[in-house]
Amino acid sequence: MPTSHTSETPAASSSAAAVAEALAMPPAPKGEPAGERGSWRRGGASGPAAPPGTHAGRSPGRFGKALRRPERIPAPLLCLAAMFLVQTGIALSKPLFGPLGVSGTTFLRLGFAAVILLAVTRPKLRDKRPRDLAAAALLGMASAGMTFLFAGAIDRLPMGTAATIEFLGPLAVALVFARRASHLLWALLAAAGVVLLTLLGEGDGGGSLDPVGLLYAFGAAACYSVYILFTDKVGATFQGFQGLAVSMTVGALTLAPFGLGQAWHGLTAPGASAPALLAAVAGVSLLLPVIPYALEMTALRRMPQRVFSVLVSLEPAVSALVGLVVLGQLLGAPQLAGIGCVVAASVGATLTGRR
Numbered sequence: 001m002p003t004s005h006t007s008e009t010p011a012a013s014s015s016a017a018a019v020a021e022a023l024a025m026p027p028a029p030k031g032e033p034a035g036e037r038g039s040w041r042r043g044g045a046s047g048p049a050a051p052p053g054t055h056a057g058r059s060p061g062r063f064g065k066a067l068r069r070p071e072r073i074p075a076p077l078l079c080l081a082a083m084f085l086v087q088t089g090i091a092l093s094k095p096l097f098g099p100l101g102v103s104g105t106t107f108l109r110l111g112f113a114a115v116i117l118l119a120v121t122r123p124k125l126r127d128k129r130p131r132d133l134a135a136a137a138l139l140g141m142a143s144a145g146m147t148f149l150f151a152g153a154i155d156r157l158p159m160g161t162a163a164t165i166e167f168l169g170p171l172a173v174a175l176v177f178a179r180r181a182s183h184l185l186w187a188l189l190a191a192a193g194v195v196l197l198t199l200l201g202e203g204d205g206g207g208s209l210d211p212v213g214l215l216y217a218f219g220a221a222a223c224y225s226v227y228i229l230f231t232d233k234v235g236a237t238f239q240g241f242q243g244l245a246v247s248m249t250v251g252a253l254t255l256a257p258f259g260l261g262q263a264w265h266g267l268t269a270p271g272a273s274a275p276a277l278l279a280a281v282a283g284v285s286l287l288l289p290v291i292p293y294a295l296e297m298t299a300l301r302r303m304p305q306r307v308f309s310v311l312v313s314l315e316p317a318v319s320a321l322v323g324l325v326v327l328g329q330l331l332g333a334p335q336l337a338g339i340g341c342v343v344a345a346s347v348g349a350t351l352t353g354r355r
Contacts, residue, residue, distance in 0.1 A: 075302035079311045080318075082292035082299070087163070087319045089287030090154065091326040096280060097155050100266035105281065106151045107259025110144065110252040112285035118249060123242035132237045139230035139243070140250025146223035148255060149216045156213025158329040160320025161197050164339045165217035167316050168194065169224025171342070174349050182352060186345040193341030200334035241293065248289075306350060313346035 096105040125133065146166075153162035171190055175183050203209050234243040267274040300308055316339050323329040331339075 075299040076307070076311055078295045078299035079303075079308060080314075082295040083312070083315055083318045084322065085292045085295070086288050087159070087315070087322040088326060089284050089292075090150075090163075090319070091159060091322050092280075092287065093151065093284050094154060094327060096277070096284070097151070099269065099272060099277060100281070101259070101262035102151050102155050103148060103255065103259035104261075104263030104266055105259075106148045107252060107255040108263050108278070108281040109285045109288075110147060110248060110255060112282045113289055114245065114248040114252045116285065116290055117241065117245035121240060121242045121245045123238070123245050125246070128237070132234075133246075135230055135233045136238065136243055136246040137250045139227060139234050140247035141254050142223050142227040142230060143247055144251035144254040146220050146227055147251065148258070149220035149223060153213050153216035153220055156210040157203065157217060158201075158320075158331060158335070159323030159327065160316060160329070160331050160339055161201055161209065161335055162213070162217045162220075163319030164197060164316035164342050165194065165214070166220040166224055167342060167346070168218075169221035170228050171346050171349065172221075173225050173228045174346070178349060178352075180352070183349055186349040186352075189341050189348070190345035193338040193345065196334045196338030196341065200332075201338065202332050202335070244289070244293070309350045310347055313343055313350060317343055 093105055093109065100108065146169075150162060150166055153166070168190060171186075175187050198209060198214060201209050203213075234247065237243070238246070266272060267277060320329075320331055320336070320339055324331070
């Protein structure tokens with residue numbers, strides 16, 4: 001994090017300290033986030049949660065005091081705020097696809113996020129086993145694939161449609177691990193939602209959905225499911241968000257062969273303002289993932305994991321709303337019904353899962 005200047009306000013200093021402390025927290029229990037979008041956790045909470053901002057054997061410090069003051073803010077609101085920030089960051093990425101390209105924008109966003117996270121968390125790798133490092137690397141590659149494919153999807157599809165199809169990845173993982181015959185109902189409901197979205201849904205111009213965009217979205221869902229599985233492994237072996245920093249770095253390096261040239265071409269194009277474009281990408285990288293994960297971790301320490309998972313099930317609906325407000329994407333009745341089916345399937349699978 002950059003050092004504070006004498007002109008920095010106390011509020012800004014407290015906010016920066018909160019984000020830094022949230023990203024450098026002690027080892028997370030299995031099932032908590034380690035990847036780019038740590039919003040789906042299969043693990044359950046065990047025992048009472050520690051007071052927000054406190055660590056074993058350490059005084060709360062400024063972060064603990066800062067969190068006690070806004071404790072009157074309900075944890076679900078913090079979770080929803082994190083989701084809205086994530087989806088807003090995704091929406092604000094779309095205008096950058098024109099000058100920088102999809103792969104160039106995605107590469108720069110992951111690169112900025114990796115630099116920020118490496119500077120804040122300073123991951124220690126000497127004590128890690130080769131298989132732990134391999135898991136973090138595979139998580140980074142899955143995250144890179146998910147991020148790039150989803151960016152390609154929202155470049156061709158309405159945000160709500162793309163986000164709902166992508167959300168089938170974690171939903172599929174949840175249904176597989178549930179291993180209950182009753183969960184076939186939720187799988188069928190999710191399938192009905194996909195049919196409504198893909199066969200009856202409309203694109204931005206009112207025509208049929210772009211088939212390439214649909215392939216991107218389903219590819220992002222597949223990467224999302226792989227990413228979920230490795231998130232558990234990396235979250236159990238890396239301290240705090242150090243696994244996120246490592247995987248994000250690997251993800252940026254994975255996309256470098258595809259995005260570096262496109263990004264350079266966009267930044268050096270005649271009439272392009274490289275500083276303005278880089279500033280825009282840096283701002284988007286803060287919206288996803290740095291600030292939302294600080295909010296998510298604070299929320300998760302104040303609420304049961306099952307409640308958190310139910311709230312996360314609203315992400316496709318949040319994406320559709322942000323797409324409407326930020327990008328002016330108005331969805332039709334079949335698309336809204338499809339999103340509703342997938343959200344209902346996710347909530348049902350969460351509430352009827354094994355405790």
